[in-house]
Amino acid sequence: MEANALVFRCDDTPVENIIEHVIKNGPRMEASEARVIRAAQAVEGEVWSPQLPAFDAWASRGGSVATAAKDALEGVAADERGVADEAGLPFGTDGDLLVVGSLGMGITDEAREKLIRQAVQKRGDVSEHDVPVRGTVHLRDALGVRQDPDGYALTLFDLRLLSQACGSADGLVVALPAFVDGIPVVRIAAEAFARRLVQGVGVRLLVVPDTVTSIAEDAFSLLSAQRIHLGRNVRTLGKQPCDVAGVSPRLAHRAFSVEPGNGLYEACEGSLFDDGGRRLLFLASPYGERVDLPAGIECVTDAAFALGCEPPSVVNCSSSLVRVDAKAWDDAVWRCPDDTPARRPLAARGVRLAGASAVEQDGCWYDFDDEGAVLVAGPPPPASVSRRFAQEAALRAAALRGLEAGVSLSRREETVASPETLALPHEVEGCPLVRIGVRALPYAPATLVVPVCVRTIERDNFCRGTRRLVLSEGLQRIGAHCFCSRMLEAPVSVPASVRVVGEGSFEYAVCRLERTGSIVHVSADQLLSCFRDEATEDGVPFDFSCYDELLCSGKNLPDKLGAVLHRLAVPYRLSSRVREVLVAYLRSHEREAQERIARDGDRAMVAALSEAGFIDERTFDRQIELLRARNRTDCVIYLMDRRQKQRASEAAGQAEVPAARDRFAL
Incomplete structure (x- = not known):
């Protein structure tokens, strides 16, 4: 069997025709064309115990610590080389970060871009549009299956290696194998499409054969596949979250389709449903400014909405909606009829709800109630x-790599600035x-x-x-x-x-x-x-009593000095004990407090601080000078009048008081 039977490029043929052909002619493989992990068996001469296939393979290669380290380094190097190939830059250079200057500290933008251009020229002027060299690929190196009691489970599908055989890394059609030595492939494991196996390869269509009955959770989450077609016998489909910006290359859209005759799953316009169309498993992306959820659905699962793309601003749903597990669109306005069962749980978690009579005005949404x-x-x-x-x-x-196509703004950024x-x-x-x-x-x-x-x-x-x-x-x-x-x-x-x-x-x-x-x-x-x-x-x-305790302790107050000054300025429900503590704090920060009074204080604050005893004979002269420097005439006049009255009162109290006999003498 050739690798082109599994991965090939077919741009001119409609997708529906490709699906029909692949389903009818499912790829069949020999056991010698894949890495087959056999079921564990007892070793002769000992009590039965399962043997570790990974250890057996490692030991057969003369396994040692050095061999394990070499394998690990080769895996890391392969991942990094894939990132570099995808970016169109020399291996080991993170182009995007360098371009924006995040890793280019210490050199100018011109010098950094010059170095990158030189590296690209040395690499042979290879751009991101260049395709891998067509060559011979051994299927055993790219495919792996595990023997299960009811058939085989696909555990390894090296899409990057298989794409080299067809000479392209974009717009590929992937036909998963249906049989190995006549035994059906009934399961797709979660590790089958690991990131290191699929990064940098764009898939136009992925066809799951009719023999597959179970697909593990997250099996397709790292795969850049625009469309995934499920066979008629799929009965178990784990949660398949989609992040269009988290895969490589970035996805423009994703859709599902299902082979007719599947009694559990169905697809409509790229969206995936089960339970007779009552549960929404995935809503085809991308999304517009306003999204209408399909009529008749009762449950929206937690992986139903694609991430990494612009979410809608308004979501319209029908009165049949009962439950929404997905939280990616909680910032949108959900327009639900008043009798929708999902209104109460959505309102409990803070989703913005509106009725059918809601209106939009100047970019804001308004609803109406009895008030x-x-x-x-x-x-x-x-x-x-x-x-x-x-x-x-x-x-x-893009400009550095010589690309003419720019990056379009999102729909919200094309609108007039707020x-x-x-x-x-x-x-x-x-x-x-x-x-x-x-x-x-x-x-x-x-x-x-x-x-x-x-x-x-x-x-x-x-x-x-x-x-x-x-x-x-x-x-x-x-x-x-x-x-x-x-x-x-x-x-x-x-x-x-x-x-x-x-x-x-x-x-x-x-x-x-x-x-x-x-x-x-x-x-x-x-x-x-x-x-x-x-x-x-x-x-x-x-609660002023609680506030006074907070002022005395000074916990997590960004401006404790200002808080103390303002509290003394208006001593509403301020006890004498707290007043003494706050005045003592001001005295410990006397110079800073006097400068703050001159800069931000008013006549009422100066009067209150004089009554509290912070501005006294000792601090009077410096406070007056600071107020004069700030042209705070009203505060200066108040302090001068207050001081004059105090001295007059003291002088009157010190004068000789005539004895009662003298005052009543004839």
């Missing part, structure tokens, strides 16, 4: 730094906006304005990227883990109408509580949050 409009999802996030970095690397690598300000509307379709839903704003523009009609902001609205936050009076409840961008410009005004703030909110921020006028510094540790998630009698959503 009014609800923000379901804000505008999409901008392109990440890593994505822009990868695109630049690919463009420069605005710097998001001012949520007061009304949507005539209904007031009353609520911001769960995870509606995981990202937000630099400026976010919440209107007065909003009453509730639910949990997990992180608002990453937001710098300026405007919360209007009328807001009553803020859920847990909201506004955690760590870039909010201080202080963030928390309206007096707010009664509840969940844990972890305003992480690393400085907030002004309008109800008390206090400025508080939120700890970086979410477990040390002092906000109250339940309404209290005084209506203040902050």
